[in-house]
Amino acid sequence: MKYKKINDSWVIVLRKGDRIIEKLTEFVKTENIKSGFFNAIGAVSSVELAHYNLEKKRYSSKLINKPLEVVSLMGNVAVKEKEIIVHAHIVVGTNKMELYGGHLKEATVAATLEVIFIEFKEMISKKYDEDTGLNLMELE
Amino acid sequence: MKYKKINDSWVIVLRKGDRIIEKLTEFVKTENIKSGFFNAIGAVSSVELAHYNLEKKRYSSKLINKPLEVVSLMGNVAVKEKEIIVHAHIVVGTNKMELYGGHLKEATVAATLEVIFIEFKEMISKKYDEDTGLNLMELE
Amino acid sequence: MKYKKINDSWVIVLRKGDRIIEKLTEFVKTENIKSGFFNAIGAVSSVELAHYNLEKKRYSSKLINKPLEVVSLMGNVAVKEKEIIVHAHIVVGTNKMELYGGHLKEATVAATLEVIFIEFKEMISKKYDEDTGLNLMELE
Numbered sequence: 025m026k027y028k029k030i031n032d033s034w035v036i037v038l039r040k041g042d043r044i045i046e047k048l049t050e051f052v053k054t055e056n057i058k059s060g061f062f063n064a065i066g067a068v069s070s071v072e073l074a075h076y077n078l079e080k081k082r083y084s085s086k087l088i089n090k091p092l093e094v095v096s097l098m099g100n101v102a103v104k105e106k107e108i109i110v111h112a113h114i115v116v117g118t119n120k121m122e123l124y125g126g127h128l129k130e131a132t133v134a135a136t137l138e139v140i141f142i143e144f145k146e147m148i149s150k151k152y153d154e155d156t157g158l159n160l161m162e163l164e
Numbered sequence: 165m166k167y168k169k170i171n172d173s174w175v176i177v178l179r180k181g182d183r184i185i186e187k188l189t190e191f192v193k194t195e196n197i198k199s200g201f202f203n204a205i206g207a208v209s210s211v212e213l214a215h216y217n218l219e220k221k222r223y224s225s226k227l228i229n230k231p232l233e234v235v236s237l238m239g240n241v242a243v244k245e246k247e248i249i250v251h252a253h254i255v256v257g258t259n260k261m262e263l264y265g266g267h268l269k270e271a272t273v274a275a276t277l278e279v280i281f282i283e284f285k286e287m288i289s290k291k292y293d294e295d296t297g298l299n300l301m302e303l304e
Numbered sequence: 305m306k307y308k309k310i311n312d313s314w315v316i317v318l319r320k321g322d323r324i325i326e327k328l329t330e331f332v333k334t335e336n337i338k339s340g341f342f343n344a345i346g347a348v349s350s351v352e353l354a355h356y357n358l359e360k361k362r363y364s365s366k367l368i369n370k371p372l373e374v375v376s377l378m379g380n381v382a383v384k385e386k387e388i389i390v391h392a393h394i395v396v397g398t399n400k401m402e403l404y405g406g407h408l409k410e411a412t413v414a415a416t417l418e419v420i421f422i423e424f425k426e427m428i429s430k431k432y433d434e435d436t437g438l439n440l441m442e443l444e
Contacts, residue, residue: 238344
């Protein structure tokens with residue numbers, strides 16, 4: 025992973041073998057980033073997608089192990105107590121241009137992932153919500 | 165719906181039962197926002213997707229009533245005469261990680277929708293275009 | 305193509321018949337833009353999607369000739385030596401709300417394409433990488 029700050033934005037480049045959520049979390053911690061959002065395109069060699077079941081209050085998931093384009097990756101960074109939460113949803117594409125997607129549990133970068141990260145100077149807080157079983161943004 | 169301004173951006177959180185286009189329109193009106201664009205991720209319990217037929221000059225649409233991840237939501241805000249137009253396209257994902265998408269007519273939020281809205285200080289105008297039957301951006 | 309600058313952002317409107325990559329490249333050259341990223345929604349009448357095979361070091365591609373919503377278009381602009389590289393990934397949707405997507409080779413706009421382009425004041429460099437066969441971002 026390499027990154028560079030341009031104004032209030034960061035360009036982050038992940039390389040082959042990097043795990044996306046792990047690396048973005050590392051970036052946020054290292055650079056003391058309070059919150060922000062990001063977009064990315066690139067490719068992965070495997071991805072674990074998830075779908076939340078609101079009644080059962082748990083994610084179902086699906087692991088796909090093949091070369092996939094990252095056609096869209098959209099996410100944000102917030103903080104629950106002192107834990108950094110990188111929340112992202114992803115669309116991946118096969119060599120037949122068919123798409124799969126959902127909540128991104130984790131993915132391993134293939135050739136590269138080009139991330140544009142917009143940093144906010146204030147914290148966005150999340151709090152565990154009994155009703156949904158999820159960590160939801162708390163805006164006062 | 166709750167929201168918070170951070171620099172020239174807004175973080176908007178929609179909750180269960182909120183209708184996306186309706187709430188974003190309400191936000192834009194209440195905060196006197198001239199124009200802008202947004203990205204969002206989250207989940208919906210139903211969505212009405214549309215596809216424009218340029219020859220017939222009308223949308224066909226499809227209503228999906230089941231729990232869906234909002235894998236991508238991308239849109240902008242412009243003004244036609246004094247009417248606010250929230251224009252958005254959406255990708256939704258099923259519990260099999262299959263995706264559907266198109267022009268977003270309306271959708272009802274499930275657990276939450278996390279929206280990042282970038283505000284512009286100038287108006288973007290739209291005008292009805294006879295040729296396509298659509299409201300198109302007019303940049304002088 | 306028409307465009308208008310608002311703060312450090314540009315709103316770019318493409319019209320029927322415009323080729324997306326060609327027009328965005330023309331915009332970047334004409335306005336002497338160093339780098340940036342963009343999102344867009346709209347519609348196309350044809351699109352050539354691609355998927356990179358990292359082992360064979362080449363793209364496979366698929367041409368779709370029918371009316372499609374541009375459900376998501378996400379990309380960035382960088383420079384390899386003096387060549388401008390507009391890199392974008394796209395999700396398109398049929399009248400059945402089914403989606404296809406991948407790396408965008410080129411597409412022809414149908415009714416319109418609404419692009420939000422965020423300009424950076426510094427250059428992002430790309431360099432050919434033997435290992436992957438791709439032009440990768442080089443951040444010093």
